[in-house]
Amino acid sequence: MSRESAFIAMMRAIASGPAARGLLDDAAVIELGGEALILTHDMMAEGIHWLPHASPADVAWKLVAANLSDLAAKGAEPLGLLLGYSLSDAQWDMGFAAGLHDAVGHFDVPLLGGDSVGDAGGRILGMTAIGRASYRPVPARSGAQAGDILYVTGWLGDAKAGFDLENGADEGGCSDAGRLRRAFKRPAPRLSDGRALAPLVTAMMDVSDGLLIDAQRMAAASNLQLTIDLAHVPLSPDYVSLYGDNTDSRIEAASWGDDYQLLFALPNSVEPPVAAVKLGQFDSGQGLKLTDNGTATALPARLGFEHG
Amino acid sequence: MSRESAFIAMMRAIASGPAARGLLDDAAVIELGGEALILTHDMMAEGIHWLPHASPADVAWKLVAANLSDLAAKGAEPLGLLLGYSLSDAQWDMGFAAGLHDAVGHFDVPLLGGDSVGDAGGRILGMTAIGRASYRPVPARSGAQAGDILYVTGWLGDAKAGFDLENGADEGGCSDAGRLRRAFKRPAPRLSDGRALAPLVTAMMDVSDGLLIDAQRMAAASNLQLTIDLAHVPLSPDYVSLYGDNTDSRIEAASWGDDYQLLFALPNSVEPPVAAVKLGQFDSGQGLKLTDNGTATALPARLGFEHG
Numbered sequence: 001m002s003r004e005s006a007f008i009a010m011m012r013a014i015a016s017g018p019a020a021r022g023l024l025d026d027a028a029v030i031e032l033g034g035e036a037l038i039l040t041h042d043m044m045a046e047g048i049h050w051l052p053h054a055s056p057a058d059v060a061w062k063l064v065a066a067n068l069s070d071l072a073a074k075g076a077e078p079l080g081l082l083l084g085y086s087l088s089d090a091q092w093d094m095g096f097a098a099g100l101h102d103a104v105g106h107f108d109v110p111l112l113g114g115d116s117v118g119d120a121g122g123r124i125l126g127m128t129a130i131g132r133a134s135y136r137p138v139p140a141r142s143g144a145q146a147g148d149i150l151y152v153t154g155w156l157g158d159a160k161a162g163f164d165l166e167n168g169a170d171e172g173g174c175s176d177a178g179r180l181r182r183a184f185k186r187p188a189p190r191l192s193d194g195r196a197l198a199p200l201v202t203a204m205m206d207v208s209d210g211l212l213i214d215a216q217r218m219a220a221a222s223n224l225q226l227t228i229d230l231a232h233v234p235l236s237p238d239y240v241s242l243y244g245d246n247t248d249s250r251i252e253a254a255s256w257g258d259d260y261q262l263l264f265a266l267p268n269s270v271e272p273p274v275a276a277v278k279l280g281q282f283d284s285g286q287g288l289k290l291t292d293n294g295t296a297t298a299l300p301a302r303l304g305f306e307h308g
Numbered sequence: 309m310s311r312e313s314a315f316i317a318m319m320r321a322i323a324s325g326p327a328a329r330g331l332l333d334d335a336a337v338i339e340l341g342g343e344a345l346i347l348t349h350d351m352m353a354e355g356i357h358w359l360p361h362a363s364p365a366d367v368a369w370k371l372v373a374a375n376l377s378d379l380a381a382k383g384a385e386p387l388g389l390l391l392g393y394s395l396s397d398a399q400w401d402m403g404f405a406a407g408l409h410d411a412v413g414h415f416d417v418p419l420l421g422g423d424s425v426g427d428a429g430g431r432i433l434g435m436t437a438i439g440r441a442s443y444r445p446v447p448a449r450s451g452a453q454a455g456d457i458l459y460v461t462g463w464l465g466d467a468k469a470g471f472d473l474e475n476g477a478d479e480g481g482c483s484d485a486g487r488l489r490r491a492f493k494r495p496a497p498r499l500s501d502g503r504a505l506a507p508l509v510t511a512m513m514d515v516s517d518g519l520l521i522d523a524q525r526m527a528a529a530s531n532l533q534l535t536i537d538l539a540h541v542p543l544s545p546d547y548v549s550l551y552g553d554n555t556d557s558r559i560e561a562a563s564w565g566d567d568y569q570l571l572f573a574l575p576n577s578v579e580p581p582v583a584a585v586k587l588g589q590f591d592s593g594q595g596l597k598l599t600d601n602g603t604a605t606a607l608p609a610r611l612g613f614e615h616g
Contacts, residue, residue, distance in 0.1 A: 008424070019388060026514065036441040039388070041391070043423040043432060044434075047428030063433055065568060068497035069497035069568040070514060071437050074446050076502070077442075079340070079438045081435055082438075084349055086431050101321070112347060113348065114319070115350050116351070117352070120356050127374075132343050138344050138346065138384075186373070191376060191386065194384070204381050204383070208334075
């Protein structure tokens with residue numbers, strides 16, 4: 001049995017639902033609101049699907065064509081594409097972008113989004129998640145209004161603490177190192193909080209790259225100024241037992257990612273329906289400002305995780 | 309500007325539709341049949357998002373959690389996941405599968421499909437395509453009936469010829485080498501043919517790995533025997549000018565992938581509404597059989613492209 005066959009056999013045991021079609025088909029089919037939604041994910045690898053001297057524009061074209069061909073086999077109308085891209089040299093990236101532009105224009109299919117990662121020479125994994133939202137508007141990073149309050153759903157910094165413990169940091173007086181390790185290794189997306197919040201928020205996003213950088217992105221998308229008070233950054237007792245409760249430890253917790261808490265804006269008059277902590281306030285203007293117990297303080301040089 | 313920022317700026321110029329939200333959000337939103345469909349694709353790279361000594365089960369969990377967290381930020385209910393996986397060593401693959409099994413069970417989200425590729429040490433790209441089909445049942449590989457006729461939409465082997473020309477093969481008496489090169493480098497998915505065929509076919513798939521291997525998959529999924537006559541394999545005049553019109557050249561064309569033609573089954577009484585060629589017939593029984601001008605002939609050792 002080839003490595004691929006062995007892996008597919010393992011996946012088949014996991015993908016047991018009807019929409020997966022036993023992984024025997026080129027695409028999955030979900031029934032949704034009277035429509036049949038067709039979903040496919042195809043990959044291409046250098047040295048296997050194309051030779052190193054191939055034109056990156058042609059590689060982009062073929063990646064689009066191979067995916068759309070799976071839709072063609074279902075008689076489906078294309079609705080859109082998501083791209084998973086490993087960054088390489090700038091010249092290759094530009095050629096790829098040119099070919100992608102040609103292909104999405106030629107096949108009249110919109111590029112909807114995706115992700116890109118640096119390539120450190122190891123394994124690269126991608127995943128697409130599909131969901132359904134039943135109210136409008138669907139929350140976005142943009143949409144916060146001047147006067148809105150910024151909240152976060154839970155402790156920040158636990159993933160950082162778990163990372164440090166996994167990499168040999170002393171557990172010291174920490175009462176529940178296992179919980180911190182799990183916060184890093186097995187994070188929990190805030191799905192039910194998100195559903196409860198969605199009808200109320202003016203803006204929402206998850207904290208994946210770090211509170212400060214993600215909050216700055218929300219403020220920029222909403223075209224507002226945002227002031228966060230460091231003293232309000234919620235730290236767990238376990239985090240405090242390792243790093244103390246001071247300005248530096250709060251900045252560290254606020255600029256580390258992987259906590260997957262929800263960051264959201266609510267009008268001043270609205271109370272959040274889930275456990276959440278007030279971090280600051282949106283005002284007219286631009287940019288992220290920090291205070292520490294009400295006193296203005298400088299932004300750290302690094303607000304969070306950025307690729308590339 | 310980081311490489312990632314530069315790449316995202318190029319993608320933003322391509323992703324100009326409203327559902328892409330200017331690539332400023334964590335997820336795309338498509339309105340479909342009264343539902344808001346939420347789509348996100350997140351990647352993780354070894355050495356960047358996880359350290360080489362990390363548990364593969366934890367990596368799988370985090371890949372799921374990070375993607376679902378983007379849905380949480382939209383207040384969305386998860387409908388499913390597609391996985392893009394680079395095969396590595398069997399031990400790591402097994403650990404990853406175990407973690408994936410845990411995560412999809414814990415978050416109650418179905419794995420719907422995806423793709424896996426070998427890692428030859430170069431770039432790895434992934435793409436998700438989303439489509440909509442407006443009739444039922446949506447065509448599958450399974451569904452062909454005994455007595456059905458197998459068809460293919462166009463010439464086979466042109467991508468192979470284009471590949472050979474790109475890699476220095478002599479153009480010889482070929483009258484349109486450019487067309488063959490384009491067939492390999494810029495293939496065209498048969499989207500409109502697929503839509504015309506979908507209401508009529510009993511089974512359909514695209515020829516991406518090679519006619520013989522893909523036809524064998526259709527026969528297996530339909531639990532039938534399939535007989536293909538090599539003499540019916542449609543070859544272009546350009547292909548014939550390079551490789552001749554003989555049993556070997558037909559087997560070569562029938563076991564090379566990348567042509568992206570549609571392979572489909574129709575009841576004997578139904579004429580295809582698009583240009584297509586009869587290749588053979590389904591009967592009760594099992595397996596793929598070959599004939600050459602009506603005389604039984606052996607299957608080649610290699611039916612098409614297989615990974616791993």
